[in-house]
Amino acid sequence: MELFQGRIMHSRNYRHAELFEGLDLAVLGANFSGQEISMQIAKCAKKVYVCHERINFPPSFPKDIEQHPPFVRMTKNSVIFPNGSEIKVDAVVFYPGYRYSYPFLKNGIINIEDERITPIYKHMIHIDYPSLIFFNIARQMLYFLHFDVFARVAVRILDGRVRLPSKDAMLKDSDDDFQLRLKDGLKSTYAHHMGHGERQWDFNADLARMGGFNPLPPVLRKLWYHIIDQKYTNIMRYTEVDYEITGENSYKNLDSE
Known part of the structure; x- marks a missing residue:
C-alpha cells in the first residue's frame, strides 16, 4: 500500500462522490455501506471496481460496476488480484469494516481476541x-x-x-x-x-x-426481512419506498397505493 501514488481513503472519511470525478477507482469491501458508496461514486467516476468475497451479492447491483475478488497487493498505480491479474486505478476506497478498540479503558479490563x-x-x-x-x-x-x-x-x-x-x-x-x-x-x-x-x-x-x-413488535421483524429482500432484488430503488406501520403485525407500502 505504501507504493501506491493515487488517492487512498477509508470509507469512514467518505462524504462526496464528486471527489472521484473522472477517476478509475477500486473499492475494497462490499458490505451494506461498501455497496452504497460504490453506487454513489459510479455516478461520477470513470470506472469503479468493487473487490469483495461475498457469496450472496445482490443480482440487481449495477452491471457497469465490475466485481473482483479482494486484491492482495498494490503498485504505484494499480491493484493486483490473487491470480496475478492487474487493474490500473487512480484511487482506492477501503471498506474493511471496523475492529473493536477501547483505548480509554485500562489494560486488563477487557480482552479482545x-x-x-x-x-x-x-x-x-x-x-x-x-x-x-x-x-x-x-x-x-x-x-x-x-x-x-x-x-x-x-x-x-x-x-x-x-x-x-x-x-x-x-x-x-x-x-x-x-x-x-x-x-x-x-x-x-x-x-x-x-x-x-x-x-x-x-x-x-x-x-x-x-x-x-x-x-x-413483530412487525419490525417482518419489515426488516422485506426491506432486506427488496435491497437484494432492487438495490437501486429500495431506499425510495415509504412504509407505514399499521399494527403490531402489519405495515403497508405507501408507494403502492
Whole structure:
C-alpha cells in the first residue's frame, strides 16, 4: 500500500462522490455501506471496481460496476488480484469494516481476541464490573431500535430492578453463546454478530425478558426481512419506498397505493 501514488481513503472519511470525478477507482469491501458508496461514486467516476468475497451479492447491483475478488497487493498505480491479474486505478476506497478498540479503558479490563470481547454478558454487560455497560458491541442488527432496548435494560440494571445472575452463570452463558455460533459454522470473529438467521430477534426477546418489558413488535421483524429482500432484488430503488406501520403485525407500502 505504501507504493501506491493515487488517492487512498477509508470509507469512514467518505462524504462526496464528486471527489472521484473522472477517476478509475477500486473499492475494497462490499458490505451494506461498501455497496452504497460504490453506487454513489459510479455516478461520477470513470470506472469503479468493487473487490469483495461475498457469496450472496445482490443480482440487481449495477452491471457497469465490475466485481473482483479482494486484491492482495498494490503498485504505484494499480491493484493486483490473487491470480496475478492487474487493474490500473487512480484511487482506492477501503471498506474493511471496523475492529473493536477501547483505548480509554485500562489494560486488563477487557480482552479482545479475534474480535471477541470478554468477559461480557449478553454482549453488553461487563461480568466483573456490571455497572460498565457497552452499547456498541453487537453488530449487524436493527441498531437504533435495539439500542433503545439496551438502554432500558441498562437503566434497570443500574437502578436495581434487574438482578444479574452469578458471575459463574454469566460466564457460562457467554461461553455457551460463543460455542453455539461455532457449532453453527460461524467464524470466531463473528462472536458478536447478530445478522445470521433469527439471532437479533432472539437476542432482543432475551433482553426484554431480562428487563421485564415487551420485546420489539413483530412487525419490525417482518419489515426488516422485506426491506432486506427488496435491497437484494432492487438495490437501486429500495431506499425510495415509504412504509407505514399499521399494527403490531402489519405495515403497508405507501408507494403502492
